[in-house]
C-alpha cells in the first residue's frame with residue numbers, strides 16, 4: 001500500500017523581512033513564546049523532514065490547552081493542514097492553520113520521551129534527550145508543568161493511518177523550506193520541542209534546525 005496523498009498546498013503572503021519574531025531553534029532544542037490574538041506564526045522546516053512537536057495554550061488559562069481529540073473529531077479528519085482549526089479542551093479556537101506548503105501534519109503519534117524510547121528502542125537509548133524533557137524545560141519558564149502537557153502536534157511528521165487502523169512512523173513528506181503557518185484566535189502560548197529523536201525516520205535520522213517567524217503589531 002502506498003501513502004500517496006493529494007496535498008492542498010497553500011502559501012502565505014507574509015514576508016520574512018516584515019516579521020517581528022525571527023528565531024532559529026537548533027536541532028533538539030526548544031522554544032516557548034506568546035502569539036497575540038490576530039498574530040501569525042510560521043514554522044519553517046529549514047532542512048526537511050524535521051518533526052516539530054508543538055503545544056498551544058490559552059495564554060490566560062494554561063489548563064485550556066490544545067486538544068488533539070476534539071480537533072480531530074470536529075474537523076472529521078485525522079491529519080492537520082490548511083483550514084484546520086486547532087481547538088482546546090474547552091472547545092475554544094486557539095489557532096487556525098492558514099498556510100501549509102507541506103500538506104500533512106500528525107497529531108496522533110505523540111511526543112517522544114525517555115521512557116517510551118526505552119520501550120521502543122532499548123535500554124541503550126535511556127540517556128538520549130527527548131521531547132518531553134524539552135517541553136518541561138521550556139514550559140517551566142511560563143508555568144507549564146507536567147500536569148499541563150497534553151497530546152501534541154507533530155508538524156512535518158508523517159504518521160499514515162493504514163486501512164486496518166494501524167499507525168506507522170513513515171518517511172516524511174516535508175522538504176527544505178516547507179512551512180506551516182497559523183493565526184491566533186486569542187492570545188496563545190506556543191511550546192515547541194524541535195524533536196531530537198534518532199531512532200525512527202521522523203527526523204530523517206538526522207535532527208536539524210527550524211526557523212520561527214511571527215507577524216503582529218508590537
Ligand SMILES: [Zn+2]
Nearest residue numbers: 112131195197
Ligand atoms: Zn521527539
